[in-house]
Amino acid sequence: xxxxxxxxxxxxxxxxxxxxxxxxxxxxxxxxxxxxxxxxxxxxxxxxxxxxxxxxxxxxxxxxxxxxxxxxxxxxxxxxxxxxxxxxxxxxxxxxxxxxxxxxxxxxxxxxxxxxxxxxxxxxxxxxxxxxxxxxxxxxxxxxxxxxxxxxxxxxxxxxxxxxxxxxxxxxxxxxxxxxxxxxxxxxxxxxxxxxxxxxxxxxxxxxxxxxxxxxxxxxxxxxxxxxxxxxxxxxxxxxxxxxxxxxxxxxxxxxxxxxxxxxxxx
Amino acid sequence: xxxxxxxxxxxxxxxxxxxxxxxxxxxxxxxxxxxxxxxxxxxxxxxxxxxxxxxxxxxxxxxxxxxxxxxxxxxxxxxxxxxxxxxxxxxxxxxxxxxxxxxxxxxxxxxxxxxxxxxxxxxxxxxxxxxxxxxxxxxxxxxxxxxxxxxxxxxxxxxxxxxxxxxxxxxxxxxxxxxxxxxxxxxxxxxxxxxxxxxxxxxxxxxxxxxxxxxxxxxxxxxxxxxxxxxxxxxxxxxxxxxxxxxxxxxxxxxxxxxxxxxxxxxxxxxxxxxxxxxxxxxxxxxxxxxxxxxxxxxxxxxxxxxxxxxxxxxxxx
Numbered sequence: 001x002x003x004x005x006x007x008x009x010x011x012x013x014x015x016x017x018x019x020x021x022x023x024x025x026x027x028x029x030x031x032x033x034x035x036x037x038x039x040x041x042x043x044x045x046x047x048x049x050x051x052x053x054x055x056x057x058x059x060x061x062x063x064x065x066x067x068x069x070x071x072x073x074x075x076x077x078x079x080x081x082x083x084x085x086x087x088x089x090x091x092x093x094x095x096x097x098x099x100x101x102x103x104x105x106x107x108x109x110x111x112x113x114x115x116x117x118x119x120x121x122x123x124x125x126x127x128x129x130x131x132x133x134x135x136x137x138x139x140x141x142x143x144x145x146x147x148x149x150x151x152x153x154x155x156x157x158x159x160x161x162x163x164x165x166x167x168x169x170x171x172x173x174x175x176x177x178x179x180x181x182x183x184x185x186x187x188x189x190x191x192x193x194x195x196x197x198x199x200x201x202x203x204x205x206x207x208x209x210x211x212x213x214x215x216x217x218x219x220x221x222x223x224x225x226x227x228x229x230x231x232x233x234x235x236x237x238x239x240x241x242x243x244x245x246x247x248x249x250x251x252x253x254x255x256x257x258x259x260x261x262x263x264x265x266x267x
Numbered sequence: 268x269x270x271x272x273x274x275x276x277x278x279x280x281x282x283x284x285x286x287x288x289x290x291x292x293x294x295x296x297x298x299x300x301x302x303x304x305x306x307x308x309x310x311x312x313x314x315x316x317x318x319x320x321x322x323x324x325x326x327x328x329x330x331x332x333x334x335x336x337x338x339x340x341x342x343x344x345x346x347x348x349x350x351x352x353x354x355x356x357x358x359x360x361x362x363x364x365x366x367x368x369x370x371x372x373x374x375x376x377x378x379x380x381x382x383x384x385x386x387x388x389x390x391x392x393x394x395x396x397x398x399x400x401x402x403x404x405x406x407x408x409x410x411x412x413x414x415x416x417x418x419x420x421x422x423x424x425x426x427x428x429x430x431x432x433x434x435x436x437x438x439x440x441x442x443x444x445x446x447x448x449x450x451x452x453x454x455x456x457x458x459x460x461x462x463x464x465x466x467x468x469x470x471x472x473x474x475x476x477x478x479x480x481x482x483x484x485x486x487x488x489x490x491x492x493x494x495x496x497x498x499x500x501x502x503x504x505x506x507x508x509x510x511x512x513x514x515x516x517x518x519x520x521x522x523x524x525x526x527x528x529x530x531x532x533x534x535x536x537x538x539x540x541x542x543x544x545x546x547x548x549x550x551x552x553x554x555x556x557x558x559x560x561x562x563x564x565x566x567x568x569x570x571x572x573x574x575x576x577x578x579x580x581x582x583x584x585x
Contacts, residue, residue, distance in 0.1 A: 108282045110560035112519035113553050114289075120541040120549075121293050197410045201523050204412050205538055220413055224527075227416060228424045235420075238413045245408040 002257065006250025013244055017063040024057040028214040037230045047232040049223065055233060058214035059240045065215045066196050066244060069130050073195035074188050076134025077141050082184065084138070085145025086172045089153065100146070103139040111136050115198070119207040129208045133195045144187045148180045155179075182259050189252030193245050200241060216241050275568065279561045286557045287339070287550075291332050294546045339554070345547035349540075354551045358533070362555060364434060365525070365532035369517055371448055372455035377510050380460050384467025384506070389494060391472055399468070403461035411520050415454040415527035422450060432529035451528045455520055459513050467506045474498040504571075511567030515560050 016023070025045075032052035040047040045056035088099040115132045122128065152158065161175050200217030202208035209215040211222070216237035223233030319325050326334075338345065344354035387399040406414075423431035429450055435443035474480060475498050483497045484490075522534035529535070533552055540548035 105282065105285070108278070108561060108564065109286060110515070110518060110557055112522060113286075113556060113560075116522075116537070116541060117290065117293050117553065120544075200410045201412060204410070204523060205526060206542065217410070220416065224416060227420055231420055234413075234416055238409055238417070241410075241413070242405065242408040246404060249404070249408070 001254070002250045003254025006247050006252075006254055009243060009247030010251055013063055013067065013247060016060055017067050020060040020064055024054075024060045026054040026057040028058045028061040029053065029212050030057075037226065039230070040232055046236040047230065049219075049230070049233045050226060055219075055236050058219060059216070059236055061214040062216045062219065062237060062240065063244070065126065065209060065213065066199070066241070069126060069133070069199045070192040070196045070248075072127070072130035073134040073137065073199075074191045076131060077137035077191060078184065078188060080135070081138040081141030082145050082177075082180070083172070085142040086149055086176055086180070088142070089146040089149025090168075090172060090176065092150075096146075099142070103142055107139045112198075112201075115202065116205075116207060119202065124207055124210055126209050126213075129199055129202055130195070133198050136198075137191050137194065141184075141187060141191065144183060145180055148183050149176055152176060152179050182255070186252050186255045186259065189248050189255065193248050193252075196241070196245060196248075272569065275565050279558075279565055282561055283554065283558055287336060287554055288332065290550050290553050291335060292328075294550055295328065335550075339551070344551040347540075347545055347548045349543050349545045349548070354547050358536070358548070358551050358555060361531060361533045361536045361552075362559075364530070365521060365534060368448065368451055368455070368525070368530065368532060369514070369521060371452045372459070372517060373510070373514060375452055375456045376459045376463060376513070379456065380463030380510075381467050381503075381506060383460065383464040385471055385494070385499060385502075387464065387468040388471030388475060388502075391468075396468075399464060403464050406457045407461045410523065411454055411458045412523040412527045414457045415450070415524055418450045418453055419527070432527075434531050447530075451524050451530055454524050454527070455517060458520060459517065462513060463506060463509055466509050467502060470502040470505045471498060474502045477501075508567060508571045511563065511570050514563045514567070518556060518560050518563070 030053060032048065032054075034052065035044070035048050036050060036052040038044055038048045038052075044054050046059060047055050049055055049058075084099050084103075088096040115129075115136060118132050119128065157175060158171070161171055166175075199208055200215075200220070203215050203217030204221040206221070209218055211218060219237040220234045223230070223235075223237075227234055335345075342355055344358060346352065347354050347357065350357065383399050383403075387396040390396050419431045422429045429446050431450070433447060435447045437444050475494075477498075479501075480493055480498050483493045488497075518534075521532065522538060524530070525532045525535035526538055533556060536548065537552040537556065539545070540552055
């Protein structure tokens with residue numbers, strides 16, 4: 001159930017993001033000076049903002065930024081975290097110690113401080129935000145990968161592969177990775193949500209994506225000044241963001257239920 | 268146990284030192300020229316060079332770090348570029364106001380989160396459970412600053428029940444003090460509640476289905492006593508740990524919430540310092556927040572040992 005509803009939401013979202021150029025009624029930065037602060041109507045589905053830009057069109061374009069940020073950040077953290085976790089779990093011993101203690105140190109820093117520091121001292125860009133958030137999530141991804149790998153190590157298929165004299169690379173990528181993958185998908189969905197939310201906070205604080213981009217966090221932040229008179233400017237992107245986040249979380253929860261039958265029975 | 272505490276304290280110190288080096292290097296990579304910033308736009312290059320010399324900015328980096336760090340250790344955090352006042356008193360005031368906010372939020376989150384979790388577990392599968400789970404889903408689906416805006420819109424702009432932004436000290440009256448806290452605390456609660464409530468629910472469900480609860484029921488104890496004395500006591504252990512971990516998360520959340528509500532705490536001060544590139548204020552704020560974060564994590568770990576006697580720290584067994 002959760003998987004179906006969440007999956008449908010995510011598919012709709014991806015389609016909207018992919019087709020934003022064609023389905024949006026207006027370009028995201030087109031101003032209609034005479035139509036400023038118009039409430040939602042048939043003409044402007046979600047109203048207009050302080051420059052007379054169509055909020056609905058900006059929402060559609062904003063989905064591209066949010067998805068791009070969430071996915072890039074997650075790909076970065078998985079790209080670094082998964083190999084580290086596999087290696088630590090497979091090799092154990094000194095390799096494990098070195099990798100995991102380094103990650104412990106990374107996790108001991110207050111996360112938002114590091115990101116703020118990086119983004120404040122260098123010119124902001126979407127890519128930089130994605131990298132910063134991605135690096136932040138390396139440690140949790142590596143931990144999950146490692147603990148699943150440790151569980152798998154007692155499996156006979158590992159012993160068989162070793163007996164055949166397979167190389168390390170083959171063992172990690174062909175034997176272990178496919179078995180770790182399902183659990184990683186759950187973790188990845190969590191991480192995408194985390195990245196979308198943190199990205200929104202950063203743009204809200206002014207350290208993320210810069211105007212006039214149609215970023216949801218930025219739109220909420222800009223609409224803040226007019227929240228008394230034109231609340232739709234801020235409220236609409238929030239609704240879009242919550243649909244995104246709930247969709248992805250439902251997919252994660254659904255996957256977890258499928259993977260862990262015990263969880264289903266306990267409900 | 269003592270050995271473990273000492274070891275953890277050492278690691279806290281190491282992390283703070285590492286963070287201080289990072290902050291120091293990062294702020295030196297800033298594009299802005301500190302001397303030009305202090306002297307204003309009408310300063311000549313000669314004046315800037317003289318001030319740089321006076322501030323020691325022309326010395327080698329390790330020496331500068333040493334000066335900065337040793338002053339920091341003595342509680343001298345330098346002068347704020349922007350406000351032209353010593354950083355330390357401003358910073359401690361802001362930290363105090365942030366602490367009020369954070370601790371009130373923690374108090375509300377823990378009572379409400381535990382209550383919701385227990386209610387959902389006792390009536391699991393029925394409407395209170397579903398209502399709680401849907402409510403918590405929505406709570407975490409949006410960043411805290413958005414909830415802040417929604418609350419301002421509802422309670423301040425539309426119904427004029429509460430002040431939308433700002434802070435009032437106790438000297439302005441208890442009513443004013445509390446009314447300025449309600450919305451920011453409610454915002455932080457909304458985003459943190461789900462975590463605690465969900466965890467309490469699942470550990471309560473587990474406890475309620477356990478043997479000792481069945482035995483307690485079989486002995487004919489009233490259901491209320493079974494829930495509070497037997498099930499809840501055991502279910503509390505993971506909840507307490509999660510609460511302590513959430514405190515670290517709260518420090519991040521507070522930056523955004525203080526900005527939304529124009530609450531004069533350390534988070535808003537940090538954002539302002541980053542925007543205006545006020546180096547001394549920025550460095551001190553980041554270091555203090557890092558210290559608080561590390562101590563919160565340490566407390567969480569130690570608390571886990573206190574509430575859960577099955578866990579023993581250090582190498583010794585038994």
